[in-house]
Amino acid sequence: PLYAVMYPVFNELERVNLSAAQTLRAAFIKAEKENPGLTQDIIMKILEKKSVEVNFTESLLRMAADDVEEYMIERPEPEFQDLNEKARALKQILSKIPDEINDRVRFLQTIKHLNTKRKNL
Template sequence: MTMGEREPTSSLVLPVILRPIFTQLERRDVGAAQSLRSAILKSEQNNPGFCYDLVASIVRRADLNVNLNEAVLRLQGNITEADRDAVNEYRLTRTEEPFQELNRKSVGLKVILSRIPDEINDRKTFLETIKEIASAIKKLLDVVNEIGSFIPGVTGKQAVEQRKKEFVKYSKKFSTTLKEYFKEGQPNAVFISALFLIRQTNQIMLTVKSKCE
């Protein structure tokens, strides 16, 4: 896997694969879960990409034929309210309706994107899903624009605006990748582009959270 392919997947392994595992382990053994979580988080902070390397190594040792881009994209749709750490990291706590609506729109977009691996080979279904994705992107951007009035200070507004621009850039790249897919039939490129969109959605949530909470 090239660095460009690995980049979005690497940043999503921790929230999508490992944090839900920590949550499940916590129900059985709180102490062990906290120790493991602390050790892995520290390793990831000191060596970005550690979590990806860990999971990729396990997959190789188990001799599994797994496309990690596809797997992470699928698993994004399986994150539930029960996976508190994975969910709350990108969830806004402010109670005003625009913030709660942004929570809903960000989760909604990621869930639709997570359906791509199951639907990409059914052209009719996939075309309908693409329409859903386009609509979800527009609705998310509309809510981000609405939240702009709640953000204090010029610096905070500029930071959110920059995240929005980056999100739009990756949305356009996603659209271009889809056109290329229908010509060349390379699903992995679509998976990677969808993961970039998920990462940018998370970045919007983290930025809004840091500037408003």
């Protein structure tokens, strides 16, 4: 949740207040390292307080397709860029799972597709 949910928030905040965004990002990273799962707990409490019903697992899967700069390989060599593309393709497949999970045939096909892609890494 830290990278999938909070990083887009930090990126938006950077446009308004760079210093605050950097401070908040560093604080969340440190807190998450010392207390794994803290970010998810905070998000869940906020949603609970606002009486918002969200399937958190489904939401995280849908957000899986989003690129997270911190996980992208910046080296220019073709092998590394190819690895970035393969990772992006896997994330795209993962993000479709919530739409396909109720269709057994499509879901099983997606799982097979994921397994094939994983083997090609």
